[in-house]
Amino acid sequence: MDERVREKISDDLIALLPFYHNKIFRLQQGVSGMQVAQYRTLGVLLREKSPLSMSELGKRLYISKPYMTVLVDLLIRDGYVERLRDPKDRRIVNISITQKGARHLKQAASHYRDTLRELLATLDSRDLEELASSLSTIRKIISRMD
Numbered sequence: 001m002d003e004r005v006r007e008k009i010s011d012d013l014i015a016l017l018p019f020y021h022n023k024i025f026r027l028q029q030g031v032s033g034m035q036v037a038q039y040r041t042l043g044v045l046l047r048e049k050s051p052l053s054m055s056e057l058g059k060r061l062y063i064s065k066p067y068m069t070v071l072v073d074l075l076i077r078d079g080y081v082e083r084l085r086d087p088k089d090r091r092i093v094n095i096s097i098t099q100k101g102a103r104h105l106k107q108a109a110s111h112y113r114d115t116l117r118e119l120l121a122t123l124d125s126r127d128l129e130e131l132a133s134s135l136s137t138i139r140k141i142i143s144r145m146d
Contacts, residue, residue, distance in 0.1 A: 041081070042075070051094035051095060079098060081101055
């Protein structure tokens with residue numbers, strides 16, 4: 001029974017990804033032209049509050065080193081991140097988010113929230129209450145996962 005439940009939950013969570021991709025992220029790409037992977041990169045750097053090596057950043061995002069290099073180069077070009085040499089080992093290149101990158105990420109989050117609010121406006125009060133309660137429960141449960 002537990003295995004079937006885990007499989008259903010996995011399928012249900014995966015089924016949410018197209019919603020985010022098609023209804024939220026894709027719509028907002030026109031705001032800045034930035035790829036979702038670039039936003040994810042900025043998000044990881046902002047949460048860490050300290051520079052990460054290219055290898056560590058790629059590992060956390062499940063992105064190959066060649067593609068990570070392309071993403072970081074684009075973010076550097078636009079002034080959202082910077083490369084920093086590791087003071088202990090000059091061979092290591094760390095990536096740090098800039099103030100401009102942090103501002104841009106916060107603006108994008110605001111646009112995403114606005115898009116979600118518009119989508120939520122199509123629901124009636126009963127659906128909104130049920131969704132709010134369900135999401136609260138989901139967040140609590142997911143926070144207990146390793």
